[in-house]
Amino acid sequence: MRAESVADLDGKIVLVTGAAGAIGAAIAAAIRAAKGTVIATDLKAGSGIDHALDVTSESDWQRVAAAVESRHGRLDGLVNAAGIATVGNIEKTDFATFKRVVAVNLDGTFLGCKYAFPLLRQKGGSIVNMSSVLGLVGGPNLTAYNASKGGVSLLSKSVALYGARYKPPVRCNALCPAFIAGPMVDEIAGGTKNPDAVKQKLALDIPLGRLGEPEEVASAAVYLLSDAASFITGADVPVDGGLTAR
Numbered sequence: 001m002r003a004e005s006v007a008d009l010d011g012k013i014v015l016v017t018g019a020a021g022a023i024g025a026a027i028a029a030a031i032r033a034a035k036g037t038v039i040a041t042d043l044k045a046g047s048g049i050d051h052a053l054d055v056t057s058e059s060d061w062q063r064v065a066a067a068v069e070s071r072h073g074r075l076d077g078l079v080n081a082a083g084i085a086t087v088g089n090i091e092k093t094d095f096a097t098f099k100r101v102v103a104v105n106l107d108g109t110f111l112g113c114k115y116a117f118p119l120l121r122q123k124g125g126s127i128v129n130m131s132s133v134l135g136l137v138g139g140p141n142l143t144a145y146n147a148s149k150g151g152v153s154l155l156s157k158s159v160a161l162y163g164a165r166y167k168p169p170v171r172c173n174a175l176c177p178a179f180i181a182g183p184m185v186d187e188i189a190g191g192t193k194n195p196d197a198v199k200q201k202l203a204l205d206i207p208l209g210r211l212g213e214p215e216e217v218a219s220a221a222v223y224l225l226s227d228a229a230s231f232i233t234g235a236d237v238p239v240d241g242g243l244t245a246r
């Protein structure tokens with residue numbers, strides 16, 4: 001069997017959603033550094049974003065999938081990195097907010113897997129869905145986010161089992177980061193009375209004693225996209241400084 005390099009995406013074409021965000025941009029940069037071709041998407045096109053793609057819009061997915069098909073004929077990878085977070089317990093979360101978080105995080109990931117799948121099964125491929133440690137464990141103030149990310153983790157297992165039927169297979173895994181420095185953590189902390197204290201507490205909760213960096217999520221994504229991860233599918237992969245080890 002050939003030894004595959006972990007950071008080798010030479011010749012692979014990978015679509016990334018949420019590519020203007022902290023983690024999505026780091027993943028796009030890491031794919032390019034590994035010699036892969038990135039199709040970058042986010043809500044607005046321009047400045048490094050190839051296609052405007054609202055992940056909640058079925059017609060946007062159909063349009064972008066058709067454009068990828070006519071230009072490349074296939075995909076080798078998909079990273080569903082678009083996402084939003086809100087803070088709120090079961091009593092305080094209004095239904096509209098719940099539905100919006102689930103629409104972006106879970107419906108968006110479903111639509112991405114669904115419309116990219118026919119392109120991925122051409123030659124086999126790898127899907128990386130951005131779940132979270134909060135897709136594995138709950139928090140009292142994270143009702144909508146927990147529900148959406150728990151859905152992403154189990155959706156990924158279903159897609160993985162279906163994709164395993166193809167030869168070569170379409171693999172699908174969920175990345176489960178803990179708190180990563182960037183706008184999302186700033187927003188969660190900003191919604192509290194003492195943002196700095198909250199950020200400090202989040203870091204102290206992590207056994208490695210700090211928040212993660214987007215590049216640390218990106219290197220795990222590149223690994224899962226690469227042929228070095230050829231026997232890994234249907235997994236929740238924590239990138240969490242040990243948070244879920246206890």
Ligand SMILES: NC(=O)c1ccc[n+]([C@@H]2O[C@H](COP(=O)([O-])OP(=O)(O)OC[C@H]3O[C@@H](n4cnc5c(N)ncnc54)[C@H](O)[C@@H]3O)[C@@H](O)[C@H]2O)c1
Pocket residue numbers: 017018019020021022023024042043053054055056080081082083084085104105108130131132133176177178179180181182183184185
């Ligand atoms: N930052 C963290 O601590 C953390 C931890 C675990 C998981 N995650 C997950 O990682 C992913 C990326 O998070 P991030 O920290 O880069 O957040 P971010 O806020 O920096 O970026 C999110 C990106 O998603 C885009 N987006 C939002 N709604 C969209 C929609 N409807 N259609 C298309 N794009 C949309 C935004 O424009 C933005 O560019 C998210 O799914 C998030 O839930 C983040």
